[in-house]
Amino acid sequence: MKWTDTLNDFQLYLKIERGLSSNSIANYTFDIQKLIRFLELHDISVTPTSIDHSTIQQFIYEVSKSLNARSQARIISGLRSFFGYLVFEDYISINPLDHIESPKIGRKLPDTLSLDDINNLIAAVELTKEYNGVRIGERDRTILxxxxxxxxxxxxxINLKLSDLYFDEGFIKVTGKGDKQRFVPIGRSTQKYITIYKDEVRTTIKVKKQFQDTLFLNHQGRQLSRAMIFTIIKKLASKIELNKTISPHTFRHSFATHLLENGADLRAIQLMLGHESITTTEIYMHVDRSHLKEVLLKYHPRK
Structure with missing residues (x-):
């Protein structure tokens, strides 16, 4: 059994059986390719079904020299899933990762922006900015x-479609991890900005055939890349001299944190974020506990 063939089969399993996104599959693939490169570098001739616990342990020891605990844990988790797949398919009987422990890592609290930070970032967008005749300033404000x-x-x-907009009902349809869909409520002010962009900016773009239904486009009529969204946000953060390391995900964290701080139900936040488990959403309970006393005083019968 060759590594490349087994890796290809594993990728198909992740896509078809587990319904993972292309980004998640790429992360798993990267971890296994690291192991393959290690074996080649050290001239260790083993197959996916013959590799033993000690070789895996040697690999983890080597990579741990240059990785933090969180990255080490991710690689161990990726390899455990790969060899777990081989057990599932009856290629091997024991997972060589069974007795390898992941390093202890603290739960990373998400970075958040204050409402003032968000308002300042949006206000910093130059609405009249154009690129090749396209008003990208209006687009960027709508994105934020x-x-x-x-x-x-x-x-x-970036995958949001025109056909995903249900403004009459006050929702948008979002396709999340593993192509799982959910409906997320959208406020009137954001509906207004999307409508302005859709009717006044997007109509000036010569849209490529395969992106006719894609909402946010670049000046060439193609779907925006993840990197482009990162760049837009980084430039605005620099412009207002925001001394925080932020990304598009920071807006997502801020969305959840601000809802929680203002008394929103954790279960409702879980549904809006598309978290499979409530424990993932519970991380926001650690960000700001100041509202908890208010909740107790407001709702508990014995105040």
Missing amino acids: ETLYSCGLRVSEL
Whole structure:
């Protein structure tokens, strides 16, 4: 059994059986390719079904020299899934990762922006800015408003379709991880900005055939890349001299944190974010506990 063939089969399994996104599959692939390169570098001739616990341990020891605990844990998790797949398919009987422990890592609290930070970032957008005749300033403002008001992942934002807009009902349809769909409420002000962009800016773009239904486009009529959204935000942060490291995901974290701080139900936030488990959403409970006393005083019968 060759590594390349087994890796290809694993990728198909992740896509078809587990319904993972292309980004998640790429991360798993990267971890396994690291192991393959290690074996080649050290001239270790083993197959996916013959590799043993000690070789895996040697690999992890080597990579741990240049990686932090969180990255080490991710690689171990990726390899455990790969060899777990081989067990599932009856290629091997024991997962060589079974007795390898991941390093202990603290739960990373998400970075957030204050409401003033968000307002300043949006205000910094130059609305009259054009590129090849396209008013990209209006587009960029709409992107920031949508990220914050709907709590979207960057991949969900760039894949948003015109046919996903249900403004009469006050919702947008979002396709998340593993192609799972959910409906997220959208406020009137964000609907207004999207409508302005859609009717006054997007109509001036010569849209490529395969992107006719894509909402946010570049000046060439193609879907925006993830990197482009990062660049837009980084430039605005620099412009207002915001001393924080932020990304599109920071808007998602801020969306959840601000809702929680203002008394929103954790279960409702989970549904809007598209988290499979409530424990993922519970991380926001650690960001700001100041509202918890108010909740107790307001709702508990014995105040």
